[in-house]
Amino acid sequence: MTALLEMQGIRKRFGELVALDGVDLSVEERDVHALLGENGAGKSTLMNVLYGLYAPDGGRILLRGEDARIGGPRDAIARGIGMIHQHFMLIPPLTVTENVVLGDERTGALLDRRVIRERVRELQSRFGIEVDPDARVEDLPLGLQQRVEILKVLYRGSDLLVFDEPTAVLTPQEVDELFAIVRTLREQGKTVILITHKLREVFAVTDRITVLRLGRNAGSLVTSATTAGEIARLMVGRELRELRPRATAGSRDVVLEVTGLGALSDRGTPALLDVGLTVHAGEVLGIAGIGGNGQSELAECIMGLRRPTAGDMRIGGADVSRDGPRRTRAGGVCYVPEDRRREGLVLAFTVADNLILGKQAGPPYATFGVLDPQVIEREGALLAREFDVRPPNPLAIAGNLSGGNQQKVVLGRELSSSPRLIVVSQPSRGLDIAATEYVHDRLLEQRARGAAILLISSELDEIRALSDRIAVMYEGRIVATLPAAEATEERLGLLMAGHESAGAA
Amino acid sequence: MSGGAPTATGPGPGGPAPSVRQPAMQWATGPAVPVISVIVALLLGAVFVAATGNDPIAAYAALARGAFGTPYDITETLVSAIPLVLTGLSVAVAFRTGLFNIGAEGQLLVGALAAGAVGARFAELPGPLLMPLVILAGILAGAGYGAIAGVLKAARGVNEVITTIMLNYIVVFVMHWLLQSGPMTAPSALGTPASARIGDGAILPVILPNELVPLSRLHAGILLAALAVAVFWFLLWRTSLGYELRAVGLGARAAAQAGIDPARRMALVMAIAGAFAGLAGMIQVSGVFQRVFDGFSSGYGFDAIAVALLGKNSPLGIVAAALLFGAFAHGGAIMQSNAGISSHLVSIIQALVLFVIAAEAIVRGIAGRSRRGRKPVEAIA
Numbered sequence: 001m002t003a004l005l006e007m008q009g010i011r012k013r014f015g016e017l018v019a020l021d022g023v024d025l026s027v028e029e030r031d032v033h034a035l036l037g038e039n040g041a042g043k044s045t046l047m048n049v050l051y052g053l054y055a056p057d058g059g060r061i062l063l064r065g066e067d068a069r070i071g072g073p074r075d076a077i078a079r080g081i082g083m084i085h086q087h088f089m090l091i092p093p094l095t096v097t098e099n100v101v102l103g104d105e106r107t108g109a110l111l112d113r114r115v116i117r118e119r120v121r122e123l124q125s126r127f128g129i130e131v132d133p134d135a136r137v138e139d140l141p142l143g144l145q146q147r148v149e150i151l152k153v154l155y156r157g158s159d160l161l162v163f164d165e166p167t168a169v170l171t172p173q174e175v176d177e178l179f180a181i182v183r184t185l186r187e188q189g190k191t192v193i194l195i196t197h198k199l200r201e202v203f204a205v206t207d208r209i210t211v212l213r214l215g216r217n218a219g220s221l222v223t224s225a226t227t228a229g230e231i232a233r234l235m236v237g238r239e240l241r242e243l244r245p246r247a248t249a250g251s252r253d254v255v256l257e258v259t260g261l262g263a264l265s266d267r268g269t270p271a272l273l274d275v276g277l278t279v280h281a282g283e284v285l286g287i288a289g290i291g292g293n294g295q296s297e298l299a300e301c302i303m304g305l306r307r308p309t310a311g312d313m314r315i316g317g318a319d320v321s322r323d324g325p326r327r328t329r330a331g332g333v334c335y336v337p338e339d340r341r342r343e344g345l346v347l348a349f350t351v352a353d354n355l356i357l358g359k360q361a362g363p364p365y366a367t368f369g370v371l372d373p374q375v376i377e378r379e380g381a382l383l384a385r386e387f388d389v390r391p392p393n394p395l396a397i398a399g400n401l402s403g404g405n406q407q408k409v410v411l412g413r414e415l416s417s418s419p420r421l422i423v424v425s426q427p428s429r430g431l432d433i434a435a436t437e438y439v440h441d442r443l444l445e446q447r448a449r450g451a452a453i454l455l456i457s458s459e460l461d462e463i464r465a466l467s468d469r470i471a472v473m474y475e476g477r478i479v480a481t482l483p484a485a486e487a488t489e490e491r492l493g494l495l496m497a498g499h500e501s502a503g504a505a
Numbered sequence: 506m507s508g509g510a511p512t513a514t515g516p517g518p519g520g521p522a523p524s525v526r527q528p529a530m531q532w533a534t535g536p537a538v539p540v541i542s543v544i545v546a547l548l549l550g551a552v553f554v555a556a557t558g559n560d561p562i563a564a565y566a567a568l569a570r571g572a573f574g575t576p577y578d579i580t581e582t583l584v585s586a587i588p589l590v591l592t593g594l595s596v597a598v599a600f601r602t603g604l605f606n607i608g609a610e611g612q613l614l615v616g617a618l619a620a621g622a623v624g625a626r627f628a629e630l631p632g633p634l635l636m637p638l639v640i641l642a643g644i645l646a647g648a649g650y651g652a653i654a655g656v657l658k659a660a661r662g663v664n665e666v667i668t669t670i671m672l673n674y675i676v677v678f679v680m681h682w683l684l685q686s687g688p689m690t691a692p693s694a695l696g697t698p699a700s701a702r703i704g705d706g707a708i709l710p711v712i713l714p715n716e717l718v719p720l721s722r723l724h725a726g727i728l729l730a731a732l733a734v735a736v737f738w739f740l741l742w743r744t745s746l747g748y749e750l751r752a753v754g755l756g757a758r759a760a761a762q763a764g765i766d767p768a769r770r771m772a773l774v775m776a777i778a779g780a781f782a783g784l785a786g787m788i789q790v791s792g793v794f795q796r797v798f799d800g801f802s803s804g805y806g807f808d809a810i811a812v813a814l815l816g817k818n819s820p821l822g823i824v825a826a827a828l829l830f831g832a833f834a835h836g837g838a839i840m841q842s843n844a845g846i847s848s849h850l851v852s853i854i855q856a857l858v859l860f861v862i863a864a865e866a867i868v869r870g871i872a873g874r875s876r877r878g879r880k881p882v883e884a885i886a
Contacts, residue, residue, distance in 0.1 A: 305762055326764030337762055346756035357752060358763030361745040369745045 002065040004029040004191050005050075005160060011058035012045055019045040021215045022059065027160070027208075032182060032192045034202045034223070037212035038235055038432035040402065043195045046212070047162050051083050052076045082158030084149045086165045092138035096120075099137055100151045123154050128184045143174035150181065154190075161185065162193045167201060171290055172460065172493035179205045197235070197433070199228045211235055236433055252281045255316060255421050255452035256302070262310030263297050271297040273476040275311070279421070279452040284443070286467030286484075287456040288492050294476040295456045296338060299425050302454070303335045304328040315421055329358060334414035338425035338456070340403075344410040347399030351389060352380025354398050355413045387412035388438065404435025411442055422446055425456040440466060460492055474498050538865060539815045539822070543829065546857035553853055554846065564846045571839025572832035578839065580713065580723040584793065586831025588613070588802075590730045591785035592809030593827050594737045595651075595778040597818035599665075601741060602774040603754035608654055608669025609782040610806025611676040612647040616783025618680060619646030620707070620790045621700045621797035622689060628704025635706035639791055640729070640784070647783015648776040650676070655775025659768035665775065673806070684799055691796075699798035709792035724792035733781060738820040740777070750774055782806060803834075811859050830855065 007025040011018075020042045027033045037043045048054045050061065052070040061068045063079055070076050076083075090099050101116050120133050131140070131147045140148070146166060153161055163182075167175045182192055182205050194206060202209060202223060209226065211218040211234040219234040256279040265271035271294045279285045287295055300306035302313060304325045312321045315331055323331070337343035345354050356365045356376055364375050380394030387408045389401070398409060407427065414422070424443065428436035443466060447453055457463050463470055464487060471481040472495040480495050551561035572582045592609040599606035620643040627635055654672060657663040683689040684698035691701035709725040741747035749770055752760040757767045785805060790797060808830055815829070816822030837851030 303762065324764070324766070325762055326766075329764050335762060339758075342756065343758045343762050346752050346759045348755045349752070353748070356748075357759065358765070360748045360752075366745045371743050371745060371748060373743070 003027055003062075004064060006062035006065075007046065007050065007059065008062070009059035010046060010049055010056050010061075012042075012049060012054055012056050019215050020049070020056070023212060023215065024217055025210050026220075027191060027193060029191050030186055030189060031207045032186055032194060032205055034206040034209045035193055035195045035212070036197060036202065036209055036231065036235060037218070038197060038434070039404075039430065040214070040432065041212040041235070042215040043212055044164060045215075047083070047164065047193070047195060050076065050162065051081060077156050077158070080157060080159040081162065082153030082156060082160065083162045084146070084153060084164065084166060086168060088142075088145050088149050090137045090145060090148055093136060095134050095136055096131055096140075096148050096151070097133045099148050100133075100155050102152075104156055120151060120155065123151055127154065127181065127188060129181055141174075142169045143171070143177065146170070146174075146178065147181070159189075160191045160193065162195070164195045165197075166194070167196070167198065169291070171497050172489055173497055175201070199231055202231065203228070213237055232433070252450075253316075254278050255281050256454065257314040258302070258311065259313075260311035261298070261301060261308055261313065263301050263306055263308050265297060271476050272301065272308075275473075275476070275478055277454075277471055277478060277481070279454050281420070281452050282447055282450045283469070284447055284453040284455050284467045286463035286470040287454065287473055287478075288460060288463045288470055288487075289458065289473035289496050291458050293473045295458075295473055296425065297476075298473070299335070299337070299423050299454075299456055302328070302423055303333065326358075332417075332420040334417065334419040334422050336407075336410055336414055336422070336424040336427055338429065340406055340410050341399075345398045345406055347397070349398055350380070350395050351384055351398055351401070351409055352376050352394035354409050355380045355383050355394075357413060359413075359417075383412040383416055384409070386416075387442075402435075403430045404432060404438070407431060407435065407439060411439065415442060415446060418449070419446075419451055422451050422453045423456075424453065426458065427455070428457075428459065428462055436462075460489055463487075463492075464489070472496055536817075536822070536825075539817060539826070539862070542815065542861040542865065543858055545861045546854055549857050549861075550850065550854040554850060559846055563844060564840065564850065567840040567844035567846065568833070568836045568851070570836075571843065572836030574839075576718045577721060578835065580718055580721040581835045582828070582831045583727060584722050584724070584831075585834040586827040587726050587730045587792070588785040588789055588805040589808055589812050589827035589830050590824055591733055591788065592782050592805050593812035593816060593823040594733055594820075595781035595785070595806075596809045596813035597816070597823055598737060598741070598750070598781065599774055599778040600813060600818050601754045602750040602771060603757060604655075604658070604771055604774060604778075605666050606651070606654075606669055606775065606778045607666050607810065608651065608672050608806070609778070609785075609809045610802060610804065611669065611673035612650050612779040612782035613786040613789075613802055613806050614676045614680055615650040615779075615786065616643035616647035617786030617790050617797050617801055618676075618683065618689070618700075619643055619783070620787035621703060624703025624707030624790065625689075625691075625701040625796070628702075628707070630704065630706055632706035635704055636709075636791075639703070639707045640787055643783045643787025643790075644780045645783070647786065648780040651779020651782070652772065652776040655772035658775070659772035665771075680797070680801075681799055684797065689797070697799045700796045702796050703790065707791050708795060709788065722793065724788075726788035726792035729784065729788055733784060734820045734824060737781070737823075746770075746773075782809075808855070811855060814862050815858060 003026045005025070005027040007023065009022045009024065010020050011022055012020040023042060023046055025046065035043050035046070045054065049056045050070065052072040052075050061070060068079060070079065091102065094102070097117055097120050100120055117133060124130065129147050129151060131144050137145055137148060166178060170178060185192055194201070196202065206223050209221040209223055209231065211231060213235060221231065259276045261272055261275040262270070263272040275298060277285060287298065289295055297306055301308050304323045304327065308321060312319055314320065315333060318331065320328055320331060341347060346357065353376070359365055364379070365371060377394050381392065384392045384394050389405050389408045389412065398406060401409070427439050427443065431439065443453060455463065455466055464484065467484050469481060469483055470487045470492065471478045472492060474496060475498065547565070554561040554564045571578060573579055592613060595609040595612065596606050620639045623642040624635065624639045627638065650672065654665045654668040657668050658665045681698065684700055689700040691699060711721060711723060712725050712727070713721045713723050741751060749760065749765045752765055753767045753770045761767050789801070794801070812823055812826040812830055816826035833851040833855060837848035840846055841848040
């Protein structure tokens, strides 16, 4: 049997960087094929080659055994390849149907709405994709927007659908629904490539697996005949360690106490409503929730970056409701912001300069307002080594580091001052397994030291792995706070989706 | 462009994060781009000269001879470059903080008015007393005028481009009134409204003896300019404040979350920018004209934008660019009188230099965007 898709010996380099070094990929028809690997392993590059976005420097692509030259997305679409991007390429004010037909070559200048609607409905019933064809995309939650993307690709007649990290923005329930759709696609004769780095998803829905590491093939597996451990080993190139069981937090002093907190979003709409929480020394309080439910505003209020409209905040008993970021930080609070490229770092600065951000005005880095470049460089080198920044060069430009190393720079700056409260937002976003592990270790180390940690994350695995207690935010409120032991994935998922009753169970 | 993987962030295809594309960084990547810009501008300018029926090579030869042909010409080129260095620093320090100071011209004029007023009012004071007073007057007046735009920006978010442009107009008309019928009016042989001559103690001496370069006007203002360049460098790269200014310019959000208030730094930097430009005005009064008059500045504050851009907002780059523009200014005048080619050619070349620099930035911007556009950026918050 010939495979539907054969990519053989694909090579691609960007300047000095070899992104793909002779990668093979073979996908059988009617399979769900997982393309696995850490960030930077070459998954997306490979798929961009397939989709015609990059011209490969070597290798060839066979579709149904025939040599296929794919010069661009147009070629790819014509050959039945469809891509569901991680970030939706939709036009928010248009309806679902309009988005589905948009850009389709066959539509021509005139739209026969009736015919189109009929076609879209047909696709929906065949593949079990439920979404109101007349709804405006901007009114739909992300899970449904993704279905519009899938419809779009099907409408163009794709037989091979590539999903690029499709679950990153979904709730657990939405993930389940997505996988149901993927299974229907397979039943209906479609072939699916799923780019991911989440092992759970691989076992939930895929048939075969190709693992990439550092731009090369690390292994090809049949899902039913492998284990999570084996896959992880192939991805990382070594054994992963289990998160060690943690000593229960000796819930001691209250470090952060927030009561009745209210705040507005940037657009002036209410973002926080009557938020109350406490974090104790040596405790991690996880804030779970889908992004955009007030988590960012909560972190900004605590750090003094956003003025609350109601309520108060105490740190170590002292009222900090009106403090700006400088005073808040002076009180022993540090912050790992969610957007490390824009908030965490000055990308154009060197690593050493980034490591003194916020500490630039005083000793040891400055005397009477005059900087001491030697001290800055020396301390930068020490911290870069201590926090395993690679390369450990204090004069490297921060923007040239990988995401994981950028995050290490942020951690190095924030954690080195022995804070009593740490506010961390999405600390492992965009990081690969090894870097995530590193970040988690460092946070637990701080917890063991007695720091109070407020952990905001939309990754449930992360929340559950690190938290002692878990609060769920939904539409600006904390809808429930649970001890970690009681926070099952299902219950958290329901709470995150706004089913408040799940908290009372 | 070589190097990094062609996406912005996140789980990019194939490895390390790409290099950053910050405007300030582009201009800090070496002198190749500005030098090429100037060469391209000169070549394009040659087309214009040829189109007017003149010989481009002869024109450029006359221009170069005019600027550097004799020791006297060299000193005149330097005299023209001095105010450009200072106004260039003014634009650059604001730019480093992420602001566009289009108001160097107005700040220069305010500094000149203050220096002229103080220099004339206290004309009897001895030099060691009067000179510091005049310098201070120029610097403080410029700083105060710059601070208006800065405070408006900080307190109300008013775009500094608009306010500085408007403030330029205000000072031009106030100056006209002051000199024509206001308190600074003085009888003048210039034929235009002018102020009284400043006292001898307020005059910056010529630093080259007449026997060495006869008739040279090269004055001690060049030392002040050199000092200002050093201050600019030290402030930005060796002080906490300068670090904060650069942090605000390159990453305002990161600076803000670290406790550096961008609004305050912006207000402050506009005052600093005004101080540099005000000093330029003072130097023109004390070193060159010895009074203030209508039409006092030949647009130094505007040429300064080109100087800062061409000089990549770096100290030595600004000096080099100011020398080039100074050479254009003086050499252009000589070229016109000796070779009969309009000195407007110089304006054309200056405009072309700017155009080429801007085009380069546009090209890079487009390249960066289309590469970014291929893959979406970062998980949704």
